[in-house]
Amino acid sequence: MTKCEQKKKLTLKENFKKNFQDILFCVIILLYPTIQFIIFYLGVNVNTIALSFKFFDYEGGYSFAGLENFKLAFYNLFNDTGLKLAVGNSVTYRIIAIAVGMTLSLMFSYYIYLNRAMAGFFKAILFMPAVVSTLVFTIIFRKFVGDLYSEIASKITGEMVPGLLATESTKKATVFFYNVFFGFGTAVLLYSGAMSGTNESVMEYAEVDGTNYWQKFIYVLFPMIFPTFITFMVMHISDTFMNQMNLLGFFADSASPKLQTIGYFLYTKTLKASLSEYPLLATYGLIFTLITMPIVFLVKHLLEKFGPNAY
Amino acid sequence: MKKIIAFLLAIISVFSLVGCADPGNGSGGGRPSEEFDPNKTQLYVLNYDGGYGTDWLYAVKARFEEDYATETFQPGKQGVQIMIDADKDGYYGTGLRDKMPVTTNEVFFSESITFNDYVSLGYMMNIDDVVTSTNSDNKTIESKMSAEQKASLKIGGSYYCIPHYASFAGINYDIDLFNSKKLFYAKDGAPSEPNFTGTVRYTNLKGQKSKGPDGEYGTYDDGLPATYDEFFALCGYMKNAMSITPFIWTGQYRTSYVSWILAALASDYEGKEQMMLNFNFNGTAKNLATVTSTGIQLDAQDKVINNSNGYELYRSAGRYYALDFLEKILDNNYYHSSGFTDSSAITAQDTFLRSSYKNQPIAMILEGIWWENEAEGTFETMANRYGEKWAMKNRNFGIMPFPKATADKIGEKPTLIDNNYSYAFIRNDISTEKVDLAKLFLKYCYTDESLAEFTTIVGLPKALNYEMDENTQWKSTYSQKVWNLYDSADKVYPFSQNPLYLGAQSAFVYYSTFRTSLETSAIDYLLRDKDSHTNAKDFFKGIIDTNTKAKWEQSYGRFF
Numbered sequence: 001m002t003k004c005e006q007k008k009k010l011t012l013k014e015n016f017k018k019n020f021q022d023i024l025f026c027v028i029i030l031l032y033p034t035i036q037f038i039i040f041y042l043g044v045n046v047n048t049i050a051l052s053f054k055f056f057d058y059e060g061g062y063s064f065a066g067l068e069n070f071k072l073a074f075y076n077l078f079n080d081t082g083l084k085l086a087v088g089n090s091v092t093y094r095i096i097a098i099a100v101g102m103t104l105s106l107m108f109s110y111y112i113y114l115n116r117a118m119a120g121f122f123k124a125i126l127f128m129p130a131v132v133s134t135l136v137f138t139i140i141f142r143k144f145v146g147d148l149y150s151e152i153a154s155k156i157t158g159e160m161v162p163g164l165l166a167t168e169s170t171k172k173a174t175v176f177f178y179n180v181f182f183g184f185g186t187a188v189l190l191y192s193g194a195m196s197g198t199n200e201s202v203m204e205y206a207e208v209d210g211t212n213y214w215q216k217f218i219y220v221l222f223p224m225i226f227p228t229f230i231t232f233m234v235m236h237i238s239d240t241f242m243n244q245m246n247l248l249g250f251f252a253d254s255a256s257p258k259l260q261t262i263g264y265f266l267y268t269k270t271l272k273a274s275l276s277e278y279p280l281l282a283t284y285g286l287i288f289t290l291i292t293m294p295i296v297f298l299v300k301h302l303l304e305k306f307g308p309n310a311y
Numbered sequence: 312m313k314k315i316i317a318f319l320l321a322i323i324s325v326f327s328l329v330g331c332a333d334p335g336n337g338s339g340g341g342r343p344s345e346e347f348d349p350n351k352t353q354l355y356v357l358n359y360d361g362g363y364g365t366d367w368l369y370a371v372k373a374r375f376e377e378d379y380a381t382e383t384f385q386p387g388k389q390g391v392q393i394m395i396d397a398d399k400d401g402y403y404g405t406g407l408r409d410k411m412p413v414t415t416n417e418v419f420f421s422e423s424i425t426f427n428d429y430v431s432l433g434y435m436m437n438i439d440d441v442v443t444s445t446n447s448d449n450k451t452i453e454s455k456m457s458a459e460q461k462a463s464l465k466i467g468g469s470y471y472c473i474p475h476y477a478s479f480a481g482i483n484y485d486i487d488l489f490n491s492k493k494l495f496y497a498k499d500g501a502p503s504e505p506n507f508t509g510t511v512r513y514t515n516l517k518g519q520k521s522k523g524p525d526g527e528y529g530t531y532d533d534g535l536p537a538t539y540d541e542f543f544a545l546c547g548y549m550k551n552a553m554s555i556t557p558f559i560w561t562g563q564y565r566t567s568y569v570s571w572i573l574a575a576l577a578s579d580y581e582g583k584e585q586m587m588l589n590f591n592f593n594g595t596a597k598n599l600a601t602v603t604s605t606g607i608q609l610d611a612q613d614k615v616i617n618n619s620n621g622y623e624l625y626r627s628a629g630r631y632y633a634l635d636f637l638e639k640i641l642d643n644n645y646y647h648s649s650g651f652t653d654s655s656a657i658t659a660q661d662t663f664l665r666s667s668y669k670n671q672p673i674a675m676i677l678e679g680i681w682w683e684n685e686a687e688g689t690f691e692t693m694a695n696r697y698g699e700k701w702a703m704k705n706r707n708f709g710i711m712p713f714p715k716a717t718a719d720k721i722g723e724k725p726t727l728i729d730n731n732y733s734y735a736f737i738r739n740d741i742s743t744e745k746v747d748l749a750k751l752f753l754k755y756c757y758t759d760e761s762l763a764e765f766t767t768i769v770g771l772p773k774a775l776n777y778e779m780d781e782n783t784q785w786k787s788t789y790s791q792k793v794w795n796l797y798d799s800a801d802k803v804y805p806f807s808q809n810p811l812y813l814g815a816q817s818a819f820v821y822y823s824t825f826r827t828s829l830e831t832s833a834i835d836y837l838l839r840d841k842d843s844h845t846n847a848k849d850f851f852k853g854i855i856d857t858n859t860k861a862k863w864e865q866s867y868g869r870f871f
Binding site for chain 1: 816817
């Protein structure tokens with residue numbers, strides 16, 4: 001070994017020694033999320049995809065099913081009224097959540113950003129559902145629109161008035177209202193965070209230019225927080241067939257098919273399923289992923305291409 | 312203001328954290344953890360601590376530990392220590408199944424066990440020797456099982472689990488109220504009586520009561536309505552003449568509870584043999600019906616059922632009669648106003664138990680047989696507050712054998728359906744030196760003495776055939792009445808080893824088949840537009856239309 005090579009080797013060794021703590025830090029930091037990603041993302045999804053091409057029977061174990069699970073899943077999707085309704089509910093709720101929920105959370109965030117009267121109070125109230133257990137909140141709301149509403153309305157009208165979740169005509173609207181209204185927490189927090197992180201001098205400049213509140217929001221602030229908006233939009237759309245609309249908290253596993261979403265349907269079925277029933281459920285999951293995925297990418301692409309650009 | 316909000320948030324957050332309490336290892340039934348004794352061999356036993364509690368297990372533990380105090384199961388140790396781990400969440404069903412790889416327990420008593428899954432995943436030990444060898448009572452556990460249990464429990468010719476407790480739902484009635492208000496049908500005072508005079512008469516006198524649904528005098532069901540017609544006449548009498556509310560049930564869980572009752576009514580109508588077709592798809596269906604403009608019409612011909620035409624069973628008449636029974640309760644307002652509120656099962660029990668004291672009597676509650684155990688708190692509170700007269704031991708409740716849909720069925724045995732899939736088993740991978748101990752303990756839990764002890768302590772039966780001594784000190788009148796019904800009935804354990812059934816077990820859970828493509832809650836559907844009086848028929852038609860031949864073939868075609 002030449003002196004030069006020896007020196008080079010020593011340098012590498014020294015470098016490693018010098019950087020050892022940094023490398024160790026990186027490994028420790030990345031180890032947990034990497035393992036989690038491998039098990040709960042790769043492992044679960046690879047297994048789900050594999051399951052959708054399999055049958056399970058108790059004598060022979062798993063066997064290759066070809067496209068049989070897909071045939072049955074599509075048959076059910078086109079023929080089972082309950083499933084069709086669940087698809088419809090998932091999409092309807094998502095449209096409402098985007099149109100109403102996102103718009104209002106932007107408005108609330110803007111109000112908080114402007115620090116107008118009782119902004120702190122609204123921030124705390126709107127954020128409350130995000131810090132309190134969803135189940136607890138759902139139960140409180142259920143009691144409120146159930147027995148309490150019934151009691152008060154019956155006393156006022158003098159007739160027996162059932163709770164809002166007990167009658168067909170009010171059930172769906174009540175559940176939708178709850179989900180939209182109590183879904184503001186995280187959105188308001190992140191939007192108001194993004195807004196407060198924007199350059200104040202730009203806003204001051206806009207004010208000097210004589211813009212009103214709406215103009216400031218539409219032409220200045222919204223473009224600056226547009227990346228956050230895209231993130232939320234992507235999250236919303238990818239959640240379309242996963243969201244169970246808190247139906248479990250409202251109705252346990254007995255929600256009417258008229259209310260069910262695909263997320264609820266899959267969750268409740270999986271909860272009770274035996275091993276032999278998993279392949280079909282995995283197939284549903286895969287089908288809805290295949291439906292959602294291109295829409296997510298398309299929306300993201302369109303928003304990035306045609307959305308407002310602050311810079 | 313901010314401080315107030317922060318304070319309120321903190322309070323609410325604390326409430327939401329209550330649900331995160333430690334599930335409790337090595338303890339159970341509200342007892343403190345037991346200290347580990349290094350001089351003894353420990354056997355870890357998991358128990359689902361629901362309506363059947365854990366007291367029975369502590370009783371077995373005490374006897375077992377005493378009986379084997381001098382035995383050596385591990386070198387250097389003498390005696391055994393049963394370590395009980397009892398709780399609810401994650402201790403049953405798929406939750407327990409998913410927990411099996413990490414739990415340290417060795418013997419299990421639980422419910423909602425899809426045991427084929429456990430065997431396939433290698434969680435259950437082969438316990439052929441436990442089931443088929445003679446126990447200390449000179450009987451085998453197998454000899455205490457029904458033919459259907461033997462057939463459905465064997466996987467590849469071997470046993471991996473044993474039935475644990477029996478569980479069924481029904482109409483539970485307040486005997487004290489029936490006596491004080493004279494609500495029993497009198498001998499010759501009911502239309503089903505052989506010498507009915509044409510005038511309905513009620514009584515509370517022993518020996519003066521009608522035959523009841525079993526068609527015999529001098530039995531536990533004397534004076535109870537024998538037919539649906541008699542039953543609803545009684546309900547009308549209660550409501551209109553006596554100002555008694557006939558029924559209460561949990562409003563919050565009405566869908567599940569009422570579905571259990573529908574399943575129970577249908578089972579009682581169909582009988583064991585017909586009911587088992589819904590799980591083994593092998594036999595002749597005799598009660599299939601077609602919907603007509605006025606109700607249903609029974610098929611003139613019986614139908615051979617196999618895997619290819621199981622969908623036919625969705626039009627069994629028992630389903631219709633069960634729905635019709637429920638529709639009559641709703642149409643005539645024979646129920647308490649809380650039946651469609653957010654009232655929990657405990658609240659419904661509480662209201663039922665307090666109704667007599669408040670002089671707003673409720674005669675019957677739709678519940679599972681475990682309800683009295685769940686209501687122990689109310690009994691205690693009432694006894695402390697209003698006097699011993701209201702204690703459980705001093706009150707009398709019973710479970711009513713279902714009246715028969717038609718008079719020609721009077722005298723037929725009642726049929727009960729067990730919905731809880733409750734089993735006991737041993738974990739497959741316990742250490743070799745503990746296998747014999749685990750098997751010994753499991754066998755010990757199934758001697759006649761242990762079975763009777765279970766029934767005495769819990770007040771409810773195990774899902775096996777055994778005798779109770781005539782001098783048994785029953786936990787309550789209700790316990791005795793439950794035993795009377797259980798002992799006299801045919802039992803349906805809704806399971807089979809048919810691959811088609813196993814391929815979609817959750818779809819064949821009988822009570823959950825009372826649904827249409829648009830309705831999961833029969834009771835909510837029947838309540839709507841109730842003046843039409845056609846909801847039962849429409850719902851029955853909905854069930855049939857949901858389970859079509861095409862859907863069946865598409866879903867299960869690979870099994871035939």
